Amino acid sequence: MNLYALLGICFVPTALFFALAVILNKNLKITYCLWSCVLALLTVIPTSLLQFYILALPIFTAYTFVSVMITAILFNGLIEESMKMLFLCLMPHKKQILATFFCCVILYGLTVGGFESVIYVVKRFQEIQGQTGKELVLQLLLKRIFSAQAIHVFCAGLSGLYIWNFRRHKRNIMPFVYAVLLHGIYNFFASFTSLYHWLSIIAILFAAVECRIFYVSSNSAECP
Numbered sequence: 244m245n246l247y248a249l250l251g252i253c254f255v256p257t258a259l260f261f262a263l264a265v266i267l268n269k270n271l272k273i274t275y276c277l278w279s280c281v282l283a284l285l286t287v288i289p290t291s292l293l294q295f296y297i298l299a300l301p302i303f304t305a306y307t308f309v310s311v312m313i314t315a316i317l318f319n320g321l322i323e324e325s326m327k328m329l330f331l332c333l334m335p336h337k338k339q340i341l342a343t344f345f346c347c348v349i350l351y352g353l354t355v356g357g358f359e360s361v362i363y364v365v366k367r368f369q370e371i372q373g374q375t376g377k378e379l380v381l382q383l384l385l386k387r388i389f390s391a392q393a394i395h396v397f398c399a400g401l402s403g404l405y406i407w408n409f410r411r412h413k414r415n416i417m418p419f420v421y422a423v424l425l426h427g428i429y430n431f432f433a434s435f436t437s438l439y440h441w442l443s444i445i446a447i448l449f450a451a452v453e454c455r456i457f458y459v460s461s462n463s464a465e466c467p
Contacts, residue, residue, distance in 0.1 A: 246368050249377075249384060253360040256388055257353040264346045271343045275335055279347040283354030286330045290323055291362060312431055320427025327355065328402040328419060336410065341462055344407060345400065352399030356392030360384060390447065394429045397450035398422040404457045418457045425450040 261276055331351065336344055367380045405418040429446035432439055 245377075246365070249364045249368065249380060250361055252381070252384055252388075253364060254354075254357045256392060257350065257357050260350055260353055264350065268343060268346060270340065271346055275339070275343070275347050276350055279334065279351040280354045282330045282333055283351050284358060286327055286355055287358040287362075290326045293318075293322060293326075316424075316427035316431070319430035320423040324398055324402060324419070324422045324426055327352075327399055328406065328422075331399070331403050331406055334403070334406075336407065341407060341458075345403060345458060348399055348403030349396055351403075352396035353392060355399065356387075356395035359395070360387050360392065363387065390429075390433065390443065393447050394426055394450060397447065397454045398426045400454040401425075401450065401457065404454070404461055408461055418453070421450065421453050425453075 257280070261280075264271055265273055265276065331348065334344070334347055334351070339347075364380060364384055367383070368377075371377060371380060399422075401418040401422040405416065405422075408415060408418075425446050429443045429450075432441075432443040432446065
């Protein structure tokens with residue numbers, strides 16, 4: 244499998260959700276979906292630059308328990324989710340209902356995860372040699388789709404719900420707090436190669452549950 248095929252796989256979840264969301268939701272405008280993908284790309288660029296410069300600092304280069312924890316909570320949690328929320332503020336909302344807005348947010352999270360996987364694949368592809376190495380990259384990529392891209396989706400969903408409610412004078416910051424903490428906790432446990440690695444799945448599931456709870460709460464407020 245060549246590099247272009249691997250890069251295409253990165254966006255399979257995005258393409259599938261894009262098609263299903265447009266087909267199943269007649270109120271969802273394609274232009275809003277496309278704008279969500281553009282915002283995702285615009286998010287990844289500055290975040291990647293921050294990663295390049297910030298992670299070069301000594302505290303992030305030392306592979307110790309404290310270093311891994313600070314990197315996960317501060318960088319992957321606070322910085323990444325703050326950047327995502329900043330760009331989510333540019334998502335159209337005045338002519339949307341919660342369902343369509345949330346679809347755009349989920350699409351945004353999938354696309355962010357896709358672009359992040361592109362960076363990951365290109366880096367790994369340059370390091371490997373032979374067909375066996377390419378197959379290993381494919382396996383790791385498929386694993387990322389159900390892990391790293393999933394946490395991006397649910398954390399984006401939480402931040403999106405925070406923005407939606409904030410604009411309606413409901414100042415509950417907990418969805419964003421959960422997005423920061425759960426993203427950081429996910430990356431912290433995902434960095435391990437031992438059994439602790441599987442605890443990252445709990446962070447994904449918890450993020451999904453919290454996302455549903457806040458969505459149902461927001462939707463109930465919209466339809467008293």
